[in-house]
Amino acid sequence: MAIAKQTGYYPLTENGAKLLAKSLGFFSENEELVSTEIGDGNLNYVFRILSTSHGKSIIIKQALPYAKVVGESMPLTLKRAQIESSALKKYSEFTPESVPKVFYTDSELAVTIMEDLSDYKILRKGLNEGSTYPLLANHVGAYLAKTLFFTSDFGLNGREKKELVGQFINPELCKITEDLVFTDPFYDRDSNDFEDQLREKAEGLWQDHILKLEVGKLKRKFLTQADALLHGDLHTGSIFVTQSETKIIDPEFAFFGPIGFDIGQFFANILLNALSRTKAEQASRLAIISDTWSVFRAEFTKLWLDHNQEAYSTIAGYLDHILAEIFEDSIGFAGCEIIRRTIGLAHVADLDGIEDTAQRIKAKTEALDLGRRLVLQRKIIKTPEQLALY
Numbered sequence: 001m002a003i004a005k006q007t008g009y010y011p012l013t014e015n016g017a018k019l020l021a022k023s024l025g026f027f028s029e030n031e032e033l034v035s036t037e038i039g040d041g042n043l044n045y046v047f048r049i050l051s052t053s054h055g056k057s058i059i060i061k062q063a064l065p066y067a068k069v070v071g072e073s074m075p076l077t078l079k080r081a082q083i084e085s086s087a088l089k090k091y092s093e094f095t096p097e098s099v100p101k102v103f104y105t106d107s108e109l110a111v112t113i114m115e116d117l118s119d120y121k122i123l124r125k126g127l128n129e130g131s132t133y134p135l136l137a138n139h140v141g142a143y144l145a146k147t148l149f150f151t152s153d154f155g156l157n158g159r160e161k162k163e164l165v166g167q168f169i170n171p172e173l174c175k176i177t178e179d180l181v182f183t184d185p186f187y188d189r190d191s192n193d194f195e196d197q198l199r200e201k202a203e204g205l206w207q208d209h210i211l212k213l214e215v216g217k218l219k220r221k222f223l224t225q226a227d228a229l230l231h232g233d234l235h236t237g238s239i240f241v242t243q244s245e246t247k248i249i250d251p252e253f254a255f256f257g258p259i260g261f262d263i264g265q266f267f268a269n270i271l272l273n274a275l276s277r278t279k280a281e282q283a284s285r286l287a288i289i290s291d292t293w294s295v296f297r298a299e300f301t302k303l304w305l306d307h308n309q310e311a312y313s314t315i316a317g318y319l320d321h322i323l324a325e326i327f328e329d330s331i332g333f334a335g336c337e338i339i340r341r342t343i344g345l346a347h348v349a350d351l352d353g354i355e356d357t358a359q360r361i362k363a364k365t366e367a368l369d370l371g372r373r374l375v376l377q378r379k380i381i382k383t384p385e386q387l388a389l390y
């Protein structure tokens with residue numbers, strides 16, 4: 001008898017994920033499957049379903065009606081599953097090599113079934129193990145240029161752009177970023193989380209009116225500047241790598257925001273990793289940032305010259321103005337991300353994983369200083385090479 005697909009929303013179990021995969025025809029009814037929940041992110045279930053007979057495997061990702069990292073006290077829209085799958089499909093139009101293939105979407109069950117990338121490693125883990133990825137900057141720089149250009153008013157006509165903006169209205173997930181990246185870490189809020197040794201430093205930030213004025217301006221950009229379809233959470237846990245390939249995953253925070261935001265989050269998470277490494281290793285991390293920016297700038301420029309739909313794009317100085325604004329914003333957003341990953345709700349293993357307490361507090365103190373400096377000096381820092389850590 002064929003396995004019937006259950007209707008409505010229900011949280012999957014490892015067995016439930018197997019049954020779903022069979023009911024959808026990904027595997028035959030009598031096939032021996034192994035289902036493992038492998039999700040290590042903050043929000044969702046991720047099941048890997050593997051056929052023991054022929055080795056075929058798929059990933060079933062399911063959104064939970066709350067944030068896994070906090071629990072049921074933090075309800076969260078299931079609509080994010082549909083946003084994620086729509087964003088992956090949209091990105092695959094411009095850069096199919098950079099995203100996993102989506103095989104199936106069910107908005108009611110909040111499920112996306114996609115290509116299994118188990119041969120890849122999460123970039124954050126790889127960097128924390130000391131690995132280097134020679135093609136990473138090329139891949140991420142090109143991904144950023146293509147996705148951000150082709151979803152902007154330079155790559156789309158006005159009508160297409162506005163229709164797409166409407167499809168990616170994502171208020172609940174944006175609210176998480178508005179609170180956790182741009183607000184809570186700069187105020188004495190319960191969601192903040194840091195070691196006692198950092199209290200004086202955190203209180204210093206909360207009273208730092210010069211810093212808060214600049215973070216307020218950056219938050220306003222995030223709230224209002226609908227430049228392009230952002231990934232919205234482009235940290236190193238949202239990137240799968242091998243030595244030869246790079247895949248961007250998890251765009252459930254996707255929405256139309258300022259182009260510099262994705263770039264800034266990526267830079268910030270590379271800098272957070274650099275802060276956790278020895279001086280000798282830091283150069284390779286800083287090189288990721290400068291190479292990513294060079295590739296982004298070159299690719300964005302090429303797309304601008306070949307595919308621009310905006311009449312003013314041929315006016316001398318306009319491209320330089322846009323690139324300078326994107327870079328400045330990315331540095332400011334990077335500063336906010338570094339601070340929130342250090343004293344806010346959601347931390348990074350790069351810093352939390354430093355076992356020696358004194359070393360960990362030193363690295364976190366440096367992170368807070370670096371984050372503040374990036375926010376305040378974003379108009380002065382003109383090139384990635386000026387991002388010296390100390």
Ligand code: SR1
Binds near residue numbers: 042069070177233
């Ligand atoms: C409650 S969610 C915490 C963080 O996890 C996600 O990956 C986002 O970065 C969010 O800010």
Ligand code: MG
Binds near residue numbers: 042233238250
């Ligand atoms: Mg995520």
